[in-house]
Amino acid sequence: MKSNNANVVLQVADVHKNFGGLKALSDVNLKVEEGRTHAIIGPNGAGKSTLLNVVIGRLPPSSGAVIFGNTVLTGLAPYKINQLGISRVFQTPEIFADLPILHNVMAPAFARRDGGFRVNMFGRTDRESEIREEAESLLEDVGLYAQRHGHAGSLSRGDKRRLELAMCLIQHPRLLLLDEPTAGMSRHDTNTTIDLLKKIKLRGMTKVIIEHDMHVVFSLADEISVLAQGRIIAHGQPDEIRDDPRVQEAYLGGTQP
Numbered sequence: 001m002k003s004n005n006a007n008v009v010l011q012v013a014d015v016h017k018n019f020g021g022l023k024a025l026s027d028v029n030l031k032v033e034e035g036r037t038h039a040i041i042g043p044n045g046a047g048k049s050t051l052l053n054v055v056i057g058r059l060p061p062s063s064g065a066v067i068f069g070n071t072v073l074t075g076l077a078p079y080k081i082n083q084l085g086i087s088r089v090f091q092t093p094e095i096f097a098d099l100p101i102l103h104n105v106m107a108p109a110f111a112r113r114d115g116g117f118r119v120n121m122f123g124r125t126d127r128e129s130e131i132r133e134e135a136e137s138l139l140e141d142v143g144l145y146a147q148r149h150g151h152a153g154s155l156s157r158g159d160k161r162r163l164e165l166a167m168c169l170i171q172h173p174r175l176l177l178l179d180e181p182t183a184g185m186s187r188h189d190t191n192t193t194i195d196l197l198k199k200i201k202l203r204g205m206t207k208v209i210i211e212h213d214m215h216v217v218f219s220l221a222d223e224i225s226v227l228a229q230g231r232i233i234a235h236g237q238p239d240e241i242r243d244d245p246r247v248q249e250a251y252l253g254g255t256q257p
């Protein structure tokens with residue numbers, strides 16, 4: 001199956017996902033264009049994480065397809081989908097707690113090259129100094145350079161999320177999926193993260209972001225899709241979504257986002 005739209009990076013086509021009798025996703029259709037930041041919002045239990053898990057191959061859809069560029073992802077293993085150029089920052093950061101922060105950022109670059117993590121991967125490639133340099137530069141971008149030799153496990157939750165972002169960026173993904181990237185952060189850290197994500201936008205990376213914090217959504221999104229009870233009930237530019245009474249009703253119980 002091929003996507004007709006040359007500039008569409010990700011297409012979710014007629015996706016349904018059932019958990020037994022529960023319809024977590026019903027007839028979900030979505031297109032994300034190159035270089036855009038597409039936010040998916042919706043109340044608790046709307047199906048946002050399920051949708052992301054279907055995209056990255058952690059959950060098979062009950063029916064429908066996910067297409068990345070011209071490649072149908074449905075049925076591919078998560079590591080394959082990652083190698084094709086999709087990276088995800090998780091709600092609960094997935095890092096190597098016992099490794100130094102710098103090595104956490106370097107590890108995915110080795111994995112991308114070699115197809116998997118290995119014990120003693122350091123010092124076994126001629127690209128190590130190049131990878132180290134890039135990892136240090138990314139740690140500067142995310143504000144963790146000074147701590148680079150400390151263990152990742154000792155970082156605060158917010159800093160772990162920033163570390164995970166650097167771990168994604170070193171993979172140079174074509175599509176970055178962000179699952180509540182500012183959850184648990186102070187307002188100051190949230191604003192720093194917004195600035196960082198805006199910088200990534202300048203580099204032209206396509207992003208899908210799931211976020212509860214409307215300040216973050218309206219600071220970053222070019223387009224917003226609203227999920228409620230597993231269905232996309234509205235899609236549009238931030239101003240249209242803000243003013244859509246269906247969104248206010250479904251998402252916020254009638255309050256202005």
Ligand SMILES: Nc1ncnc2c1ncn2[C@@H]1O[C@H](COP(=O)(O)OP(=O)(O)OP(=O)(O)O)[C@@H](O)[C@H]1O
Nearest residue numbers: 019022023024042043044045046047048049050051
């Ligand atoms: N593995 C699973 N097995 C059974 N039901 C599930 C499973 N995962 C999710 N669900 C159900 O599917 C629905 C959608 O859940 P999902 O986590 O995708 O929503 P969400 O929009 O991400 O919610 P939140 O904002 O609270 O994270 C919920 O009713 C949830 O209980």
